Amino acid sequence: MKRPSRGGAAKGGANGALQEALVVGSHGRHVVIETPEGERLLAHSRGKKSACVVGDRVRWAPAGDEAVVEALSPRRNLLMRQDEWRSKSFAANLDQLLIMLAGEPMFSESQLNRALIAAEDAGIRAVLLLNKVDLPTGDLARERLAPYRAMGLTVLETSLKAQPDAALALLAPVLAGHTTLVLGPSGMGKSTLINLMLPQAQAQVGEISQALNAGRHTTTTTTWYWLGDAVEGQVRGALIDSPGFQEFGLMHITPQRLPELMPDLRAQLGHCRFYNCTHRHEPGCGVREALDRGEISPNRYRLYEALWDELEAGQRPG
Numbered sequence: 001m002k003r004p005s006r007g008g009a010a011k012g013g014a015n016g017a018l019q020e021a022l023v024v025g026s027h028g029r030h031v032v033i034e035t036p037e038g039e040r041l042l043a044h045s046r047g048k049k050s051a052c053v054v055g056d057r058v059r060w061a062p063a064g065d066e067a068v069v070e071a072l073s074p075r076r077n078l079l080m081r082q083d084e085w086r087s088k089s090f091a092a093n094l095d096q097l098l099i100m101l102a103g104e105p106m107f108s109e110s111q112l113n114r115a116l117i118a119a120e121d122a123g124i125r126a127v128l129l130l131n132k133v134d135l136p137t138g139d140l141a142r143e144r145l146a147p148y149r150a151m152g153l154t155v156l157e158t159s160l161k162a163q164p165d166a167a168l169a170l171l172a173p174v175l176a177g178h179t180t181l182v183l184g185p186s187g188m189g190k191s192t193l194i195n196l197m198l199p200q201a202q203a204q205v206g207e208i209s210q211a212l213n214a215g216r217h218t219t220t221t222t223t224w225y226w227l228g229d230a231v232e233g234q235v236r237g238a239l240i241d242s243p244g245f246q247e248f249g250l251m252h253i254t255p256q257r258l259p260e261l262m263p264d265l266r267a268q269l270g271h272c273r274f275y276n277c278t279h280r281h282e283p284g285c286g287v288r289e290a291l292d293r294g295e296i297s298p299n300r301y302r303l304y305e306a307l308w309d310e311l312e313a314g315q316r317p318g
């Protein structure tokens, strides 16, 4: 971790121009930025408006011992979650989301659904990774994922621990050249994945978390890892490791939008008697008819109902 040098300031500073950088680590208002030369600096943003997240492109200026983020480039997308109290951003400018699942401990379909809805809302493609298929519980997990396959989602299968070479061969082309946010509840194998894909991960993360957590008793940071080496003329892939999958609030989404964000429900829209059908109890509902025909899985429909109630309650004043 370097401090902003006078030389660095002079490079862009002669005519007052700001320098560019990528946000590679964040904790609250503190971020670690990386310059195009690969230099990493501790920085803070100038207040709420310029609050930045991992994956953001920023322009900055030196300020004493630290760097100050002065401007934020427009974002291609932003993955966020929001509970009753506040919203939190995972990361920005993503190519895809990799959601880690396993049969042991059994993944939560509600959590999976929430992550998928947030990704859909943000316009980010999601890929599912079912890990630990070497365990007998893998079969049950695979069955539970059938509706998701039917929705057109890619479900990759690995045994990161038992067959790391096969996992590496499967995942390397999926991740190469892309910025991928890895989400996974505890125990699904996220650390195993990061260590497999990034043998040098500890070195990359060391200085980021050190800088951000110095004096703070926390490890809740989002971290950017470069995949492989930089090659001239090629887009370099990256993995972003982010905590916070556990409490995935969707309060930023209105219940009326849910059917559009759930592809299996979306496929049935346009056949309801009422234009403002909630697909809950109205007669002549195309979604519920599809449910009766077995074209929407009962589990998925239950998730929809539960989420509707939750989001509607969140909207009520008081």
Ligand SMILES: Nc1nc2c(ncn2[C@@H]2O[C@H](COP(=O)(O)OP(=O)(O)OP(=O)(O)O)[C@@H](O)[C@H]2O)c(=O)[nH]1
Pocket: 131, 132, 133, 134, 135, 158, 159, 160, 161, 162, 163, 184, 185, 186, 187, 188, 189, 190, 191, 192, 193
């Ligand atoms: N059987 C089996 N076990 C695995 C596999 N991948 C990971 N594990 C084990 O599952 C446990 C959890 O793996 P981690 O990589 O630590 O999972 P994590 O998602 O990072 O979990 P946290 O550290 O709690 O966030 C460890 O004991 C791993 O050894 C696999 O493919 N098969």
Ligand SMILES: [Zn+2]
Pocket: 272, 273, 277, 278, 279, 280, 282, 284, 285, 286, 287, 288
């Ligand atoms: Zn309906």
